Amino acid sequence: MAAWHDLRDYLKFLQDNDDLLIINDEVSAEYEIVALTRQTSDIEGPALLFNNVKGYDYPVLSGLFSAERRVAQAFNLDAKKFLDFYREKEGEAIDPILIKDAPCQEIVLTGDEIDLYQLPILTHYEKDGGPYITAGLQIAKHPDTKKRNVSIHRMLLLGKDKLSVYAPPGRHLGRIIQRNEDDNKGTEIMTAIGNAPALSIASQARVPLGFDEFAVAGGLMGEAVPLVTGKTIDVEVPAFTEIVIEGITIPGERVPDGPFGEYPGTYSPVKDAPILQVTAITMRKNAFYTNALTGMPMTENHWMMQAAVTALAYQEAYRICPEVKAINVTPGGTIRHHVVVSIKKRHQSEARNLIAGLLAGPIGAKYVVVVDEDIDVFDPMQVEWAINTRFQASEDLVVLPNLYSPTLDPSSPAERTSDKMGLDATAPFGKLEEFKAPYTPGIENIHLEDFVKRNSKNQKLTF
Ligand SMILES: Cc1cc2nc3c(=O)[nH]c(=O)nc-3n(C[C@H](O)[C@H](O)[C@H](O)COP(=O)(O)O)c2cc1C
Ligand SMILES: [Mn+2]
Structure with missing residues (x-):
């Protein structure tokens, strides 16, 4: 099988592989689930399913993607293969299909039955503006x-039937809401919580507005995603979603949203956000709620974005340099802001063009290091060694002050602005051989492990 269609099946697979911890101890939706998710994220431990959340009837799944391997396993792949797989398949769109009866509408709550306080919406961090839904596909x-x-x-949970829904102007949902408000109209929005894992990963695709991310999901899965139309709004939602919130934004109305402990590992400031008026909640029988942790990297937020951001970095880099060997959008740079690229240089100044292109591009990179093809971009030691032996600041440092940047960086000089820096840590053109690490001829044909096997018994000191 290619990819899991249904989150329930994926959880069974994880349980069989000892990668899902089902917790029956009572825990609080305020901080406790997040604290435990933080800890499993830090060790890339199991996903957590909490059966006993104080004051709530629904179980909570948290940390589904808190380990890199689980993103890849959602497509039945090894972790190391996933980034390349994603890049190959992102453009192979397969359109979703519409079905009539779907499990996600087994239970339909409307009118007075709507009560968001029944959902175990988690409170994450000390200074957060309140409980936040973080794993809903809009x-x-x-x-x-x-x-x-x-x-x-x-x-943000605002009331029994109200949520905030803030999408920045650069994001597609932000533009859709804005376009409707130009005509004094609300925006119908489905929020799908608890989905087939491929759908959550595909939602991060950096495809243009108008390119359906569910079609990306279809391409990644190798088959069409089944959708069903909403009960109260004319928008479709995945058939196997656990919990669905249907709603429409109230045009022109705003509510303070934030702070929230965000993906850069800092708080995002308070912003004015549109309000979603909930028109229905639908769900499967025995539904469970899903949370996604964000905050200091690495969290599932970062692992979920990694493939799409890396694919975008490749697209931008290839435009400037066809001989890109590998790209690492690094964890310390929150899988957005720091990019290490290895290339086979064709001209002396090519690395500088690449730096300028990536720093100005839509990824939001703040720091780019370009190395030669002999350096493993995934090995921070090797990258630092390249800077140590192939970089001179007066010649090889590129600084671009005050560029537009879709960042939440608290050191930014102005909103959506950042200074940018690039390091050309490549050897001068045509001179790489002089900069390579010393080589011992034949080293690839002689193996210490063979000697360990032959000599590990009966060793005697000879002196
Ligand atoms: C768990 C998780 C939470 C996210 N939360 C937000 C968020 O609150 N605001 C935001 O603008 N982007 C958030 N993102 C990133 C967007 O979903 C992502 O950039 C997406 O590709 C945007 O879609 P678009 O290109 O259709 O605008 C989140 C991503 C993940 C994985
Ligand atoms: Mn989009």
Whole structure:
């Protein structure tokens, strides 16, 4: 099988592989689940399913993607193969199909039955503005093109039937909401919580507005994603979703949203966010709620973004240099802001062009290091060694002050602005041989482990 269709099946697989910890101890939706998810994230430990959340009937799944391997296993792949697989398949769109009866609508709650306080929405960090839904896929359609968009945006719990829904202007949902507000209209939004894992990963695809992320999911899965139309709004939602919130934004109304402990590992400031009026909650029988941790890297937020951001970095880099060997969008740079690229240089100044291109591009990179093809971009020691032996600051440092940047960096000089820096840690063109690590001829044909096997018994000191 290629990819898991249903989160329930994936959880069974994880349980069989000792990679899901089912917890029956009572825990609190305020901080405790997050604290434990933080700890499993730090060791890339198991996903956590909490059966006994104080004051709530629904179980909570947390840390589903807190380990790199689980992103890849969602597609039945090894961790090391996933980034390349994603890059190959991202453009192979397979359109979703519409079905009539779907498990996600087994239970339908409308009117007075709607009560968001029944959902175990978690409180994450000390200074957060309140409990946030963090793992909901928001699905909306552009009013002009009717094309679907899928993305993840956190939502603050405001009341029994109200949530905030803030999407920055650069994000597609933000633009859809804005376009509707130009006509004084609300935006119908589906929020799908608890989905087939491939759908959550595909939601992070950096495809243009109008390119349906569910079609990306289809391409990644090798088959069409089944969707069903909402009960109260004209937007589709995945058939196997655990919990669905249907709603429409109230045009022109805003509510303070934030702070929230965000993916850069710092708090995002308070912003004015649109309000979603909930029109229905639908769910499967025996539904469970899902949370996604974000904050200081690495969290599942970062692992979920990694493939899409890396694919975008490749696209941008290839435009400038066709001889890109490998790219690492690093964890310390929160899988967004620091990029290490290895290339086979064709001209003396090529690395500098690459630096400028990546720093100005839409990834939001703040720091780019370019190394030669002999350096493993995934080995921080080797990258630092290249800087140590192939970089001179007066010649090889590129600084670009005050560029637009889709960042939440608290050191930014102004909103959505950042200084940018690049290091050309490549050897001068044509001179790489002089900069390579010393080589012992034949080293690849003689293996210490063979000697260990032959000599590990009966060793005697000879002196
Ligand atoms: C767990 C998780 C939470 C996220 N939360 C937010 C968020 O609150 N606000 C935001 O703008 N992006 C958030 N993102 C990133 C967007 O979902 C992502 O950039 C997406 O590709 C945007 O879709 P778009 O290109 O259709 O605008 C989150 C991503 C993940 C994986
Ligand atoms: Mn989009």
